[in-house]
Amino acid sequence: MTSDSTRAAELHRRALIIDGLVFRCDTDAVLRQGNVAAVNITVADFNADFEVVCDDIAAWLARATDPAGPWHIVETVADIHAARKADKIGLIMGWQNMRGIGDRLDRLRFFHRLGIRVMQLTYNERNFIGDGCLEPADAGLSLFGRRVVAEMNRCGIAIDLSHVGHRSAMDAATLSERPVLLTHANAKAISDVPRNKHDELIKAVAETGGLVGASVYGPMCWDGNPERRPNLEDFYRHLDHIVSLVGIEHVAFGTDFPAVADLDSVGSIIQMTLDRYPTAITKYAAAFGNDARTRYPVDCGSPAELGKLTELLVAKGWTDADILAFLGGNYLRVLDAIWTV
Template identity: 45%
Template structure:
């Protein structure tokens, strides 16, 4: 095992109810939590972030807001969980690039360029035309770099990933994506895209989530062993220093709170619907059977150790690699 003060970062939690307990129980130091609706505009995003800021102010909720990389070990020292406020779509910008700075002031630190389909910034992985950044999107990438918001390319098209990586002067991230070479899922990334992200100094958050961590056979539910196959493949491709973990967990007391988001998945037959048809649409069924919630996070790290990753390598995958990249991006 690594140090007892190991930094553990979950690079993608798709929803939270405002209470840190499941992450805290699982030993997670900080998490990139999606704090705005996926498919809505500015006002819902603003209101949702306002609610999260109120949760941070509630001592019982257990959060410390992360604005700089050093806030993550500080949260650990305080016995709190670091809240990294993230978006999975840039729809709240509409066509106003100045909003990036304003939302950064509210605490936004990770922004995915688009969510499966196209927006004004770029194409997502679900767009059959497979285009990349728009002219506006190129300006957005530069502004995210300038302000200090991490660029997430997880749900983006291959062209968007590669163009954004080439344009960015800061590390870019795949907070939750696996390797297409291991499992040919719509949401996974080609070797070329993985290399492009790593070349920026970026990190790929390997995921346990069934939409990414599944071979397409209804007889084979997602497993930790298959997750480790992705981690090993990407380590061999670009180096273990470019690997993290992005579970795509929900951090909730009551799984019923995410029903609306689970149902949203049905709108994406390629990325999600085929898995739902095979295994149903319960939250727990999207993950390996032994890790249905963030409370079981230590089992993910144990699976990496059993697979032969050294303690120092697991320290990096668990959180050290994302912490390094955040330190280069945020300022």
């Protein structure tokens, strides 16, 4: 009989793994160690304006067009398969804030032509589109935001609601004619922290045909105990709850890891999240320190360790088909429905 560890290793080896969110990346090495086939990388600063966004995209396009480089730009699901066949990492270029379009609807098609395929409507705060999840007013989408949702549908750009306020996210899920995503978000019913999502929204995302990407990000998995840093069992409580609400076909994962050669290189981002958004991170940072090394589960701190997710699901009794769907199969189906125009 095949042991659980052998079965998990084989499943992980043959899976087409898609990570729904990496917030910073400067190397493919840790992604290859985790057998990642494609990844939604945040290719621009969280609060970048139009000019900075263009410069950041230009830098990534230069990296990705190097024939000797490790990246293959993903504009369609076929590109994910092509990346794996070419032994490259599929680069899904994404944003975590739409400040780069300002109040200009025509910029959506422009950025689509540049290769952006996932856009998060807001990042914690308010922009021209709607409210972020830390805005106390929790207003819905603006009139402009409603036009943005329709235009993203027309262009074939995935709508990400992870850092979006509840009412704005519910509006987007209601208005969208294509599936919408929570690329990296957990369940508020399990951990009542600002970044986690109400069951109502999780169900609304699934009703669009979309996906909820459960995340290993520590502050969203934490049970509030300052004596115990989160581990993968805490992550699984969220995943299991989401599956019980909407079914395995609407679940994926987004680690919110940095895929970097040196974790100190993201120190300024880690500090920014504490300084600018204290309501989201202060208690966690006070308990465990404000460092990239402590922002993740004690037993899974890097994309290189993604095999531990597969081991966990095998140990929990998941079928091979469900594990493969979670690791990437669901994303292949849903992204094809969003990107095909």
